[in-house]
Amino acid sequence: MSDTWTNRLSEYLDGELPESERAxxxxxxxxxxxxxxxxxxxxxxxxxxxxxxxxxxTTDLWPAIARHVGVVSxxxxxxxxxxxxxxxxxxxxxxxxxxxxxxxxxxxxxxxxGARPSQSTTTPxxxxxxxxTYEANPRYAAAVASLERVxxxxxxxxxxxxxxxxxxxxxxxxxxxRDAQSALAADPANSYLNLHLAQEMRRKxxxxxxxxxxxxxxx
Amino acid sequence: xxxxTPGVATLRRDLDQATRDAETADxxxxxxxxxxAFERLYxxxxxxxxxxxxxxxxEDHADDLTQDVFVxxxxxxxxxxxxxxxxxxxxxxxxxxxLARRTTLGTERGRYDxxxxxxxxxxxxxxxxxxxxxxxxxxxxxxDGARQVFVLHDIExxxxxxxxxxxxxxxxxxxxxLHHARMALRRHxx
Ligand SMILES: [Zn+2]
Numbered sequence: 001m002s003d004t005w006t007n008r009l010s011e012y013l014d015g016e017l018p019e020s021e022r023a024x025x026x027x028x029x030x031x032x033x034x035x036x037x038x039x040x041x042x043x044x045x046x047x048x049x050x051x052x053x054x055x056x057x058t059t060d061l062w063p064a065i066a067r068h069v070g071v072v073s074x075x076x077x078x079x080x081x082x083x084x085x086x087x088x089x090x091x092x093x094x095x096x097x098x099x100x101x102x103x104x105x106x107x108x109x110x111x112x113x114g115a116r117p118s119q120s121t122t123t124p125x126x127x128x129x130x131x132x133t134y135e136a137n138p139r140y141a142a143a144v145a146s147l148e149r150v151x152x153x154x155x156x157x158x159x160x161x162x163x164x165x166x167x168x169x170x171x172x173x174x175x176x177x178r179d180a181q182s183a184l185a186a187d188p189a190n191s192y193l194n195l196h197l198a199q200e201m202r203r204k205x206x207x208x209x210x211x212x213x214x215x216x217x218x219x
Numbered sequence: 220x221x222x223x224t225p226g227v228a229t230l231r232r233d234l235d236q237a238t239r240d241a242e243t244a245d246x247x248x249x250x251x252x253x254x255x256a257f258e259r260l261y262x263x264x265x266x267x268x269x270x271x272x273x274x275x276x277x278e279d280h281a282d283d284l285t286q287d288v289f290v291x292x293x294x295x296x297x298x299x300x301x302x303x304x305x306x307x308x309x310x311x312x313x314x315x316x317x318l319a320r321r322t323t324l325g326t327e328r329g330r331y332d333x334x335x336x337x338x339x340x341x342x343x344x345x346x347x348x349x350x351x352x353x354x355x356x357x358x359x360x361x362x363d364g365a366r367q368v369f370v371l372h373d374i375e376x377x378x379x380x381x382x383x384x385x386x387x388x389x390x391x392x393x394x395x396x397l398h399h400a401r402m403a404l405r406r407h408x409x
Contacts, residue, residue, distance in 0.1 A: 010398035016379075041405040048354055048408060049373035054270040061269075061286050062261055068286065069293040071254030143237075143244035150233045202248055202256065209241050 003032065009039050013046065140201065147208035154215025166211045173207065176200045239304070246305050250296040257296075261289055264306060268313050274370045275317045277359050284320060288313045314371070318385060321363065357407035361400050368393050369400035 005028050011017050012025050029035055155163060180197040242263070248256035268288050273281035292312055299308050358366060367386060371377040372393070379390040379397075386393070 007395070007398060010401055011394060016394070038402075038405075041408070042401050044408055045401045045404045046373050048404075049369070052270075052355070052374060054266040056266040057269045057282055057285060059282065061265065061282060061289075062258060065261065065286055065289045065293075066254065066258070068290045069254070069257070071257065140244050140247050143240040143247075146233075146240040147237050150237045153229075153233065198248070198251065198253055202253060205241065205244055205248075209237070212237050 002038075003035070005029075005032070005035055006038060009035065009042055013039065013042055140205070143205060144208060147205070147212045150212040151208065151215050154212070157215055158211075162214065166207065169207055170204065173200055173204045177204065242305055243301060246296065246299060246301075249293070250299065257293060260292075260305070260309075264309055265289075267306070268309065271310070271313055271370070271375065272317055274355070274358055274374065275367060276321070280320070284313075284317055287320075288316050291316055310375075314375075314385060318367075321367070354404070354407050357404055361403060364388075364392075365396045365400035365403070368396040369404070372397050373401070 005025055008017060008021070008025060012022065017025060029039065151166075158166075177197065177200045180200060184194065184197060242260070245253075245256040245259050249260060265285065269281055269285045272284040272288070276284060288309070292309055295312065299305065303311075358369065361369065364386075368382055371382045371385070372379065377385075379393040382388075382393045383390040388396075
């Protein structure tokens, strides 16, 4: 059933036996049916291991993770922000948003006047950290450039109406980004503007991604 | 005109690249505090991380460890420099988190005995119920050492030297644990 060579079969299978031992084992394999059978089974175990599928958890772990890291859902974020704005912040935001026709930011500004400023929330949302560094972020810039290239190459595959919608939306987003950036230049610490800029930059990325997928998929 | 039109293959390749770039951008966004970008990263990687955790530690701890990995990833995102793919980075982090927990778990589960006798027992138990055990379940039933080496080597593709480093053992031990694990799992192939 098992002999001195059985324990070396995995190493043999993995190509890890020194040359001399390999030759000796191969000679043994020709003579020993047990070792040949075991080797074949080991081969199947390895193949089976490599073919295993990954399965997601049965319950969604995201809500718990989001709670842990302090990320709040968009709706909760809106509700919080509404209570923590100062009048100058709102004024600055309004400058940034004059051209924006829709979006959470715009809705937020139209809250009833009863939403008065109060002290800010006890735990600052990590949503607001370092957002201003995006524009200088080379990875973001590279991703945008790469998607724009795919879009440019696949553009002829899209109908004109689609291209028009994409360009119009990109125009709106680019304008919102520029406005948020210039408003931020005047008020760099403004957390609302930082959040807004981050959202617009992400929107641009998402739109480009969708458009590029569309352009690439139409063959 | 034909000559200047990019081929489908080119577009596909660019699209793959774009998808990778988009993930890289999501990493940058998440590192800047963007929770939704982080959620996208979570969604695309959770199955792999959860399966790894489950195979390494068993069903009872997989959810908990998976959560832990992503919470840790969030706080360490700023250290991700993009030398490796994000998935590779996350996977390394997961292995570290899982292994850091293994001492506690080993004690808790009361099956810290990696002696060869235990392994031989697993290998030669000929009960019919055992024979029909699902392969995944059979992996989970391996003794800790053999299971960890098997998962890391045969499923995750780590080399013995790396495994030895991670587990604090010598490569020779990693090799023999792997062999014992494979020998035990032969009975659960079908
Ligand atoms: Zn033999």
